Amino acid sequence: MSWFECKVTYEKEIAESGKVQKVHEYYLVDALTFTEAEERMSGEMENRGPFRLDSVKKVNYSETFFNNGQLFYKAKVGFIQLDEKNGVEKKKYTYMLVQANDFRDALEELEKQMKTTLADWTVASIAETQLVDAFRYEAPEAKPAEAQ
Structure with a gap:
């Protein structure tokens, strides 16, 4: 599956x-x-x-960490890799989405989720997104076989 960011315009009671x-x-x-x-x-x-569905764009999150938080944060994580040709360490960056209540919760959740990672990594940035909600794919329920 892939993630798509959708911008929607509608009338809402404030x-x-x-x-x-x-x-x-x-x-x-x-x-x-x-x-x-x-x-x-x-x-x-x-x-x-x-x-009105104004736009649909594909976004590249290598990981998504959902919980009961009210906000969504985009984390840029750098994985440290060794370039064997040159013998130099390089960072390869990837983006992850973290649901949390505030910046501190987002950082703590990211660190908790990354504890099992064997690679060396660093957090380059964490920023709050404009996302209101995320809709994950749910498989349709299997229909029971009709009685013969």
């Missing part, structure tokens, strides 16, 4: 003021293709009234 306002929100969808991502995002949004 809790503090009670006013209806047009909002732009970003969601993450687990899908195989752009078409599937668009279809799944449309399914998630259909109960919220009229909406």
